[in-house]
Amino acid sequence: MLDSLARLGRIGIGVLERLGRGHLLLLGMLRGVTDLLPRPGLLIKQIYSVGVLSILIISVSGLFVGMVLGLQGYYILSQFGAEQTLGVMVAASLVRELGPVVAALLFAGRAGSALTAEIGLMKATEQLSGLEMMAVDPVRRVLTPRFFAGFISMPLLAALFSALGVIGGYFVGVGLLGVDDGAFWAQMQAKIDLHEDVFNGAIKSVVFGLVCTWIALFQGFDAIPTSEGVSRATTRTVVHSSLAVLGLDFILTALMFGD
Amino acid sequence: MIHSRTIEILVGAFMAAGLVAFFFLAMQVSNLSASSNGEGYEVTARFDNIGSLKVRSPVTMAGVRIGRVSKISFDRTTYEAVVTMRVETEYNVIPEDSFAKIFTAGLLGEQYIGLDPGGSEKYLQQGSEISLTQSALVLEEIIGQFLFSKAEEGDKVE
């Protein structure tokens, strides 16, 4: 009885310690922005590996998700004779929810796991220690550029996802199923609000970008420096990021759209 | 170095594509131009019952959207709802004695305010109040009235 209580306590302390280290890391990375500003080259290199390399999966997924939404939406809406509102349905679900959330999940799988593995391997091969002994702070020099690269890339990727999704939905709805072209766009423009829908979606993707990159970098930085430790950390990144994205999405949706 | 230059170009293209996507969402999907807010003038109207009218619900005239509801409050002395609407500046020739009604779009759709023009020479301006209003139709009340009148008819027959 006491033993299991003690175990519970140990787990609790462990979790709190990790949380504490995670927040210290976040603070360190935010402070590191002063080192980043005079050297934009570091940031550009990371935006390339975090953002540009994720474009393919994000655009293809966006296009297909939009096309599926078009098909399914048409099927349901046509039963009420409301095919004209297909554009609204496709755009609203993409801009408000699917764009930020699915893009963030893909981002966690594609870029987050790569970041964790990279940082974890740098730790395992003593590169981070090496930097420290060269009097270079690895948090500022290695983690900060990656953090801000993720922070900048995520909203752009989510916007790409949503835009391509709308185009995919247009292609299926108007091109294949014969929804009226004008009604598709007009209904969409009348119902989708710039502030309420597009900006709130963008805010979501900014938050997700921050959280996913933070989790990925922390897991790498905190990994046990062995091959097994790094592989576990990579798995944890994907699991934790996905859970965090879904949980935060619920909270943000409740705050933004729940009057 | 050629390599880092390629990276810079690709990153630039990526950021441009992302911004274009944002622009597309703003202009094409949500129609930025139509939802210009901040511009315009505010008028108020009092209703006995506003049904499910909400802030940001459309205000229309002859079916054309001319503004949005900007605020809904409750008057504690008269027990009426006070609805403030922001009408866009270009529609500044609405007669003062216009009639404000709360309509429902379709059978189950959202509610909106429709203005029927009156005949006055004076126009609505910032701070004016529309005095002629008609409340929202509440389905339960209509059904209740209908049943009540049916019952009365039945009484007369007997």
Added chain:
Amino acid sequence: MMESADNQEPLVRIRDLRFSRGNRVIFDGVDIDIPRGKVTAIMGPSGTGKTTLLKLIGGQLRPSSGTIHVDGQNIHRLGNRDLYKLRMRMGMLFQSGALLTDISVFENVAYPLNEHTDLPPSMIRKLVLLKLEAVGLRGARDLMPSELSGGMARRVALARAMVLDPMMIMYDEPFTGQDPISMGVLVELIRSLNDASRLSSIIVSHDVHETAAIADLIYVISNGKVIESGPPESMMDSKSAWTRQFMQGLADGPVPFHYPAAELADDLLEGAC
């Protein structure tokens, strides 16, 4: 300070160092003096925390108690800025080399210069090529770290550790996993760099022969304590049976061949039941 002006003051002075990781005690009251201008070796069996000792000297880890003075400064009392300033004067050679894998050999060696100095590129190029020449790898400057053999990676890392002209270099197991030729090269390099650049070297190793060949002073640690210290010749025929076993590599002695266990006969019989 009077003390630091005096050249006889040891470069690194460790007093009553205690350090534990979890419940495991790694150092239990260690006193070590590292003299200036000499090659000092710290030896001991695997798992005695020799690498930990280097990390403690470099200020990457904090001791539970005790002090470490480097060049007269208590390294664990320094603020971040002073600590980084001091680290610029310390080089460290990691077991794996710890080269940054995404940049070339040349850029790796140039890295500390780019980070800490405002030297013009032509000057940096000259310095880097000189250091690479010293380790015999000037021709390999455009290779990526993944294209290097283990020994070459360590030599590049050595050039990088040297490039800021530090006052001391710490070697973490420099000989492990090297073939005889690159081992010979490294032994030669460590000795000649130490004498030519007037630095002080600390070698952490369990390769007795190579280390004994170049060290001026040897500390042997085991079970968290310094067992013995002195010049290599005196260590080989030490009075302590333990030191003799370690230095001569005997299979049995004070450190038993068998892991502690019950009597063999009892063990076998128990399995039979």
